[in-house]
Each structure stands twice: as C-alpha cells, then as structure tokens.
Amino acid sequence: MSRVLTVGAAQMGPIQLADTRTQVVERLIVLLRSGSAAGCHLVVFPELTLTTFFPRWWVDDLAEADRFYETEMPGQETRPLFDEARRLGVGFHLGYAELTPDGHRYNTAILVERDGSIVGKYRKVHLPGHSEHEPWRAFQHLERYYFEPGDGFAVHGAFGGVVGMAICNDRRWPETYRVLGLQGCELALIGYNTPIHYAPDPDQDRLQGFHNRLVLQSGAYQNGMWVVGVAKSGEEEGCALLGESAIVAPSGEVMAQCSTDGDELVVAEADLDLCANYKETLFDFDRYRRPEVYGRITAQRGPEVPAEVRSALDASVESGEERP
Numbered sequence: 424m425s426r427v428l429t430v431g432a433a434q435m436g437p438i439q440l441a442d443t444r445t446q447v448v449e450r451l452i453v454l455l456r457s458g459s460a461a462g463c464h465l466v467v468f469p470e471l472t473l474t475t476f477f478p479r480w481w482v483d484d485l486a487e488a489d490r491f492y493e494t495e496m497p498g499q500e501t502r503p504l505f506d507e508a509r510r511l512g513v514g515f516h517l518g519y520a521e522l523t524p525d526g527h528r529y530n531t532a533i534l535v536e537r538d539g540s541i542v543g544k545y546r547k548v549h550l551p552g553h554s555e556h557e558p559w560r561a562f563q564h565l566e567r568y569y570f571e572p573g574d575g576f577a578v579h580g581a582f583g584g585v586v587g588m589a590i591c592n593d594r595r596w597p598e599t600y601r602v603l604g605l606q607g608c609e610l611a612l613i614g615y616n617t618p619i620h621y622a623p624d625p626d627q628d629r630l631q632g633f634h635n636r637l638v639l640q641s642g643a644y645q646n647g648m649w650v651v652g653v654a655k656s657g658e659e660e661g662c663a664l665l666g667e668s669a670i671v672a673p674s675g676e677v678m679a680q681c682s683t684d685g686d687e688l689v690v691a692e693a694d695l696d697l698c699a700n701y702k703e704t705l706f707d708f709d710r711y712r713r714p715e716v717y718g719r720i721t722a723q724r725g726p727e728v729p730a731e732v733r734s735a736l737d738a739s740v741e742s743g744e745e746r747p
C-alpha cells in the first residue's frame with residue numbers, strides 16, 4: 424500500500440510587532456482549515472511563527488525580550504490551534520521561541536500528530552548572524568544572542584513515515600540533510616525567516632530565492648527525501664522577508680511553490696515510497712558512501728589548507744610566477 428501523505432506548506436505573511444499571539448493563531452487556524460479542506464494530513468508552519476522576527480533588534484537585557492518566547496506549549500494563546508487541529512484530525516509543524524523553566528532559550532520547532540500530541544521537538548543547530556549589537560547594519564540578525572544552539576537532528580515515526588525537522592539556516596548546510604538522511608528521513612520540515620538583504624554581502628540579496636531553492640532541492644535529491652520549506656514572508660517591520668515556500672520531491676523537483684508574500688497554502692501529494700527510488704539506487708548510502716575518507720567533516724570546524732599546499736603556493740608567489 425503506497426504511503427501518500429498530503430502535505431500543506433502554510434506560508435505566513437509578515438507578523439508585525441503589534442500583532443498579538445491571538446491574532447496570529449487566528450491566521451494559523453485559517454491556514455489549518457484550508458489545509459484540512461484540501462485533504463492535508465500535515466500542515467507545516469514557518470520558523471518563529473508566533474511573533475515578529477525579534478532578533479532584528481538589540482535589547483540590552485535579554486529579559487526585555489521574554490515576551491517573544493513561549494514558556495509552555497501549548498499555552499493559553501496557542502491551545503486553540505491544538506484544539507482545532509485535533510478536531511480536524513490534521514497534524515502540524517510549528518516554529519517558536521522557547522524559554523525553558525531553567526532559563527534556556529532556543530529557536531524551536533515541534534511536530535504535532537493528528538491527535539494533537541507533540542511527537543517531536545527540535546532546537547535549531549546552526550545559529551546565523553551575530554551575538555553583539557552591530558549598529559552599522561540596517562537591521563540586526565541576533566540569533567546568536569537570543570538563542571542557544573540545539574544539540575542535534577533526530578527523526579520521528581509519524582504520519583506513516585520517518586519525519587525530521589530543521590530550521591532556516593540549517594537548510595543551507597548539507598550536514599543537516601545528511602544526518603537526517605543517515606537516520607532514514609523521508610520528509611524534512613524546515614521553517615524559515617530569511618531577510619532578503621544580507622548585510623555582510625549585499626550581492627547575495629538578488630540570489631535569495633535561487634539559494635533557497637538550491638539548498639532545498641539539493642538536500643532533497645542528495646538524500647532521497649521530501650523537503651518542505653515554509654517562509655514567514657513579506658514586509659515585516661520594514662524588513663523584506665523571502666517567501667517562495669516550496670514542497671520538494673526526492674527527485675529534487677519543486678512540486679508546489681507559493682507565489683505571494685502573504686498567508687498562502689500550497690499542497691502536494693508526498694508519496695513517501697518515492698524516496699526508495701533514490702535511497703535504494705543512486706543514493707544507496709550503505710553501498711556507495713565512503714565514511715573512511717570523510718573524516719575531516721567531523722574532525723574539523725573550519726578549513727585547513729595542507730601545509731605542503733600552502734608552502735608551494737607561497738613559494739610560487741615569492742618567485743613571482745605569473746598568476747593564472
């Protein structure tokens with residue numbers, strides 16, 4: 424029997440600073456109901472979906488940002504989403520800022536099954552941006568100030584398959600997909616909040632959509648998994664966020680993509696058995712991978728040019744050889 428999962432990518436438009444959690448949850452419920460009407464088993468929401476992307480601002484005292492974090496999930500304002508999902512028999516993936524009882528702060532996402540139970544929690548591993556106030560920027564990207572990194576990527580048995588989670592910047596690192604792929608992941612859920620403007624290299628601004636598809640599609644193809652990338656998009660507090668949420672097949676093909684910068688649901692029939700067409704042929708990891716030559720991937724954090732290569736290059740420069 425084929426395992427076809429009807430998945431909805433529920434892109435959110437901007438969430439402004441003044442928008443309340445109650446207002447946001449109402450929008451999430453509208454998208455959830457649209458997903459249910461379209462036959463979705465699972466609806467995927469973006470990263471940090473309950474508030475505006477607050478790491479765009481500096482605060483001197485982290486406690487001033489407490490209002491952006493959830494101390495319980497579900498809490499009073501998010502329970503209506505869980506209740507409606509259970510009533511509709513639709514599962515969902517939700518990203519939010521987590522403040523634990525012992526004071527730890529994470530960029531977190533959860534996987535909720537159709538009975539309303541939380542079957543998985545993930546805390547963002549790759550934290551982009553910076554940890555100090557950098558006033559030269561038009562807006563900050565202070566995830567390394569507001570969050571601690573998570574400790575790894577796990578998969579969960581849910582919706583009839585092997586499901587994994589990642590968050591935003593994680594999608595740019597091939598290790599994310601590979602660690603999930605080595606656990607047999609068939610469906611990776613990835614919310615994102617991606618500012619169009621990238622202050623360290625503004626030439627990348629024009630490439631944001633291309634880079635987004637590049638990493639989602641390559642991650643899916645190279646690991647034989649479905650990948651659902653879902654944006655918080657549009658003009659949020661003066662900051663333009665990339666939309667283009669997409670559902671990508673194990674072939675790397677984009678099966679559905681949002682075309683607006685607002686609240687928008689796109690749906691695809693994800694045949695989880697399609698993963699085997701890649702996992703059992705071209706990307707038969709156990710047959711073709713050579714971990715014995717991949718040691719640098721876990722032994723090193725940054726690049727190390729071998730000494731003999733460096734000295735040969737230095738010698739050629741000193742000798743004044745013509746550069747290529």
Ligand code: ING
Pocket residue numbers: 551552590591592593595615616617618619620621
């Ligand atoms: N956002 C961004 C992302 O990785 C970023 C950070 C923005 C990186 C623009 C590169 C260019 O999509 C988050 N939240 O990780």
